[in-house]
Amino acid sequence: MNLLEVKNLGISFGGLRAVDNVNLLIEKGQLYGLIGPNGAGKTTVFNLLTGVYRPTDGTIKLDGVDLVGKSPSEICKSGIARTFQNIRLFKKMTVLDNVKTALHNQQGYSLAESFLHLGSYFKREKSMDEKALEILKVFDLDGQAHYLAGNLPYGKQRKLEIARGLATNPKLLLLDEPAAGMNPNETAELMDTIQLVRKRYGITILLIEHDMKLVSGICEKILVLNFGMELAAGTPEDVLNNPEVITAYLGE
Numbered sequence: 441m442n443l444l445e446v447k448n449l450g451i452s453f454g455g456l457r458a459v460d461n462v463n464l465l466i467e468k469g470q471l472y473g474l475i476g477p478n479g480a481g482k483t484t485v486f487n488l489l490t491g492v493y494r495p496t497d498g499t500i501k502l503d504g505v506d507l508v509g510k511s512p513s514e515i516c517k518s519g520i521a522r523t524f525q526n527i528r529l530f531k532k533m534t535v536l537d538n539v540k541t542a543l544h545n546q547q548g549y550s551l552a553e554s555f556l557h558l559g560s561y562f563k564r565e566k567s568m569d570e571k572a573l574e575i576l577k578v579f580d581l582d583g584q585a586h587y588l589a590g591n592l593p594y595g596k597q598r599k600l601e602i603a604r605g606l607a608t609n610p611k612l613l614l615l616d617e618p619a620a621g622m623n624p625n626e627t628a629e630l631m632d633t634i635q636l637v638r639k640r641y642g643i644t645i646l647l648i649e650h651d652m653k654l655v656s657g658i659c660e661k662i663l664v665l666n667f668g669m670e671l672a673a674g675t676p677e678d679v680l681n682n683p684e685v686i687t688a689y690l691g692e
């Protein structure tokens with residue numbers, strides 16, 4: 441069964457057709473890769489899926505619900521979380537609080553609870569601490585829960601961003617170049633963590649990555665974009681052997 445159904449998606453910025461007639465069907469639980477050269481339209485697809493941009497054409501459905509026209513926060517509540525190419529953490533907050541902000545997104549307090557610090561407030565805070573720590577543990581970040589996020593090494597900040605996305609309890613997690621700037625060891629470790637997260641939480645993941653070998657190692661399906669258009673889609677094997685992909689993407 442498809443979790444995400446994107447049909448004939450398109451957007452123009454003035455005269456530039458950044459995304460043109462893109463189709464994307466992602467099954468529940470799938471780990472899906474979105475690749476393509478610089479400027480191919482990958483991040484724009486994420487911005488369309490998350491309501492940052494409204495598409496000029498096409499439809500986007502998550503679990504059968506139409507997302508076009510919804511705001512980014514409504515889309516987050518509908519079940520899509522994302523990370524960004526450039527890390528966007530609350531650097532002056534602790535690692536734990538970064539994850540808790542995402543949990544707050546699901547279970548807000550009433551005004552009376554937060555101002556008067558009623559008993560229910562402390563109970564919920566405790567349960568949120570526990571939930572946040574559980575998520576941090578998956579990313580091996582529980583030992584640094586009380587560090588300031590900005591003081592974590594780069595690779596761990598990237599992991600914390602994913603942890604925060606996960607804390608919104610998404611159906612679909614969008615990761616924009618999660619391994620950018622990481623060394624090969626950190627990258628390999630991150631890919632293992634992504635696979636573990638998918639398995640443990642049973643979520644669906646769409647991943648942008650430049651490195652085709654890396655994507656093909658963990659994704660079941662791949663969509664290749666070039667100049668905003670679909671160049672190829674299929675299993676990693678299909679895509680890696682597609683002559684058009686080899687020419688356009690690998691430049692061979």
Ligand SMILES: Nc1ncnc2c1ncn2[C@@H]1O[C@H](COP(=O)(O)OP(=O)(O)OP(=O)(O)O)[C@@H](O)[C@H]1O
Binds near residue numbers: 479480
């Ligand atoms: N808000 C915008 N206004 C005008 N042009 C835009 C806007 N956003 C994206 N573009 C253009 O759309 C095209 C696709 O950009 P996009 O960032 O989606 O590519 P990408 O595949 O994510 O590239 P990269 O791998 O370099 O991140 C580019 O030509 C970019 O300059």
